[in-house]
Amino acid sequence: MSVPNQDHPEERPPFVAASERRASPKDPPLAPGQRVGFAVIGLGRLSLDSILPALASCKLCKLAAVMTGNKEKGRRVAAQYGVLADAVYAYDEWDKLAHNADVQAVYIVTPNGMHHEQVIQAARIGKHVLCEKPLSNTSAEALEMVEACADAGVKLMVAYRLQYEPHNRDVAKMVRSGEFGKLKIIEAHNGQVQDDASQWRHEAKLAGGGSLPDIGLYCLNFARFVTGEEPVEVMAWVWSTPGDVRFTEIEENVAWQMRFPSGVVGRFSAAYDAHESRHARLHFQTATVKLDPAFSYKGIRLYVNHRSAAREDVEVSEERVSEEKNQFGAEMDHMAECVLTGRTPGTPGEEGLQDQRIMEAIYRSAAENRPIMLEPISGPDAFRDARLSDK
Numbered sequence: 567m568s569v570p571n572q573d574h575p576e577e578r579p580p581f582v583a584a585s586e587r588r589a590s591p592k593d594p595p596l597a598p599g600q601r602v603g604f605a606v607i608g609l610g611r612l613s614l615d616s617i618l619p620a621l622a623s624c625k626l627c628k629l630a631a632v633m634t635g636n637k638e639k640g641r642r643v644a645a646q647y648g649v650l651a652d653a654v655y656a657y658d659e660w661d662k663l664a665h666n667a668d669v670q671a672v673y674i675v676t677p678n679g680m681h682h683e684q685v686i687q688a689a690r691i692g693k694h695v696l697c698e699k700p701l702s703n704t705s706a707e708a709l710e711m712v713e714a715c716a717d718a719g720v721k722l723m724v725a726y727r728l729q730y731e732p733h734n735r736d737v738a739k740m741v742r743s744g745e746f747g748k749l750k751i752i753e754a755h756n757g758q759v760q761d762d763a764s765q766w767r768h769e770a771k772l773a774g775g776g777s778l779p780d781i782g783l784y785c786l787n788f789a790r791f792v793t794g795e796e797p798v799e800v801m802a803w804v805w806s807t808p809g810d811v812r813f814t815e816i817e818e819n820v821a822w823q824m825r826f827p828s829g830v831v832g833r834f835s836a837a838y839d840a841h842e843s844r845h846a847r848l849h850f851q852t853a854t855v856k857l858d859p860a861f862s863y864k865g866i867r868l869y870v871n872h873r874s875a876a877r878e879d880v881e882v883s884e885e886r887v888s889e890e891k892n893q894f895g896a897e898m899d900h901m902a903e904c905v906l907t908g909r910t911p912g913t914p915g916e917e918g919l920q921d922q923r924i925m926e927a928i929y930r931s932a933a934e935n936r937p938i939m940l941e942p943i944s945g946p947d948a949f950r951d952a953r954l955s956d957k
Contacts, residue, residue: 595625602902603630603668605655605693607684608676609643612698616863617675618647620894626902630668633657657684664691670905673725673898674698677772678779682707689718696901698725700783700925701918703774708922712915723901723911724918728784729791729950730896732888733857733868737848738792740855742946746872747851749793749830754785754846756861757837763812776816778804778925781844782836784861787921788846789824789832794946797824797832797924799939804932807839822928827942863893912951920949 595601604627606613621629631653634640640654655663663669671694674684682702688695695715701724702708715722728734741749758781766772767780790796802822806813821835846860853872859865867885874880897913904911924940931938 601628602905605631605669605672607633607674609634613675623892623895626899660687677766678774679772685711686714689714694721696723700779705922708919722915726913727893727897733866746853751849752832755835756781757840758842760838770815777836777838778820785834795826796943799825801937802928802931916949
């Protein structure tokens with residue numbers, strides 16, 4: 567009988583019973599000096615509450631600088647995360663950021679209307695780019711951003727965090743594996759209350775639109791991701807409460823349908839003055855799969871309803887549990903991996919460009935009150951790295 571090493575307890579076998587669920591194997595983190603340095607561009611609520619704290623879970627990247635419209639605030643935030651004061655930049659100091667060798671990539675977390683200029687600036691100084699969704703306000707701007715990064719030889723990735731989230735990936739595998747037969751219908755809704763009319767999301771120039779590009783985009787991208795297909799037809803309706811000052815420049819609600827080449831039909835909606843609810847439901851031949859919540863930063867849950875294999879008269883409802891990951895940390899580490907290895911990001915700029923084109927078709931359909939046919943695109947995964955759904 568072997569005796570455990572009493573001097574080196576870390577060499578003992580892990581204490582996990584054969585009947586217990588095992589976590590996925592963990593890769594060790596890189597040493598700080600080997601990690602990809604990120605400059606976070608914009609210090610609004612998303613950066614402060616989610617992105618900067620998520621860096622603590624990252625293994626391949628680190629915070630190396632910040633860029634902000636308020637340098638005093640930037641210095642306070644930088645100090646909290648151990649970043650030197652001389653690595654705090656104003657929005658017009660891209661040339662100074664260019665000389666910071668500790669920064670290999672930027673994460674753009676500013677209002678939508680600022681993305682176009684800032685992505686092009688980052689490409690100009692040779693920094694790789696991770697940009698929040700939506701990529702831009704228009705497809706024309708998005709195309710310029712994609713081309714600018716390609717011409718500069720830098721990577722452009724869109725921060726579709728849910729494509730790096732375990733449950734969303736599980737659903738994509740269900741669709742593609744045929745575990746429950748063919749997928750027939752997708753339903754998804756994302757709603758919340760935007761009650762401050764002075765917030766930048768209510769200005770068309772900064773937001774590019776209302777509930778559709780902000781929260782409806784999650785429904786749109788989810789459907790494209792899990793099916794691996796591109797829609798061929800959309801029909802949409804947009805409306806706002808008359809006289810509500812919050813929706814003078816942007817839409818309050820949008821509902822739309824999409825038809826995919828395989829015959830899958832999707833029904834989607836987004837709302838800016840409705841009880842917070844974020845869910846998705848997929849109807850297969852032999853099961854119904856639900857994510858509820860589906861699009862939150864954490865706490866996503868996956869449920870499957872299907873007939874019992876033992877009794878035809880019994881419906882089984884089960885929750886499938888996967889290890890929860892910090893979505894922002896997962897997407898940043900993926901970007902860092904791409905910088906280190908030269909791999910194309912799983913959600914490249916072209917993925918964001920395609921969403922922008924479809925959103926424009928949705929707005930056009932609503933304005934003209936008719937279906938809009940989209941350019942047929944052969945797939946699967948025409949605009950993303952297909953390996954993403956296999957991990």
